[in-house]
Amino acid sequence: MHRTVIKSLPLFETMSDADLDGLLAQATPRRVAQGEAVFKQGETATSFFLLLSGRLKVTQVTGDGQQIIVRVVHPGELFGFAKALARPDYPGTAMAVTDSMTLAWPSCLWSDFIGRTPLLAARTMQTLGRQLDEAHTRIREMSTQESERRVAHAILRLSGKAGRQEEAGIQIGFPISRRDIAEMTGTTLHTVSRILSAWNTQGLVEVGRQKIIIRDIPGLARLAEGKPE
Amino acid sequence: MHRTVIKSLPLFETMSDADLDGLLAQATPRRVAQGEAVFKQGETATSFFLLLSGRLKVTQVTGDGQQIIVRVVHPGELFGFAKALARPDYPGTAMAVTDSMTLAWPSCLWSDFIGRTPLLAARTMQTLGRQLDEAHTRIREMSTQESERRVAHAILRLSGKAGRQEEAGIQIGFPISRRDIAEMTGTTLHTVSRILSAWNTQGLVEVGRQKIIIRDIPGLARLAEGKPE
């Protein structure tokens, strides 16, 4: 039933129809409503997942209650593969920011999953590598850049991954709050609010409740690069 | 010649002697003097490496010349496996902080390398996962903690990986400057200097030129956890 969707994903493109069917036979589809969690930080990792549609955010909470957004999961991406890290539990909480569809496999099938096609293992490693690269980018930005540039970078990244062309500009294709952006950039919702308000006045973006439309991508990019206006 | 050393690494423990010999036959050993680079950021990734002895730091430079330390490589760890990310170039510079020994394989052997033993692929993925986890920890710390706690965490982590028991306490087993710590924690060498001086006065550590001896691990741990003294 999801065959055609999955078949079109780069992750599975080299897999034969028979193998794919075998894989799908063991998967459980699940609908996740907005605001609902697929799994919670610290829970035993019983499954790993593929996001078919919608959007998730993966968060971590620190001992003293502070929260950060570790990753945004886009359709076609694997998530919750704690077994790859040889971890018994999920390191974060995966929550739907829009109504989403996931496919779940039991964790014990992980080695089977990546053993099936050598390419699948390689692809997964590449995904991991890309995430690592992104994490290092965030670290670099947090170390060296002021918050306005970090927010600009974050929004540009989101627009690339989840941008929808509208008349007014490119809109981030899922609800996103000031707090979310703050948790992605290592600042406070107050600072984000001030920055977005300023950009709104300058005509760079158009903001609303849980909504951001980018009107001037090059302008934002210039800000992100730290160039003078 | 390095057989016994390598054989004892967890990475290769399940490999047969014959396979190991095959692998070693294709590897090139190389001595790297302190301060010398194994590879530089942006260079074409012609090889991937294993650190036999010594210690490396992997750094990245931003467009505007700011530098951060992405990772410290300890003996027995793989590094420079850009091919796993399907990257053509090295994302950072690997520099020896002590005289080191490395083993290099041509990049084209990477798929052969991880294909040889399924376990090797799994292990590499776990390594990648651990690095990702560590990166997220750094992001979390940089988002939520003041610099003193971050420095405490960084030093505790180093002492765990490279600590040497001395009479005065546990010494970090390689030369490390204030600047290095600043580049690992996202602050300035000035701030690190002030923090270490204060700790020195309090008897938590004993500092010297490129040298740190930890005298009170529990005390540092308490600081790292943000507990009141």
Added chain:
DNA sequence: CGCATTATTGAAGGAGTTCAACCTTGGTGG
């Protein structure tokens, strides 16, 4: 319609950066 969630904005305060000057240490070469 009411209330919770999200967002805005002002004011005050502080942690850390930046700038700057000076001190230490160890290695090198005259």
Added chain:
DNA sequence: CCACCAAGGTTGAACTCCTTCAATAATGCG
């Protein structure tokens, strides 16, 4: 062998970006 110098380290003072605290407004869901 010791004088010098570069690299590493310390420390003060000013400043600033961002957080924190606080109060108010807008939005949309039940």
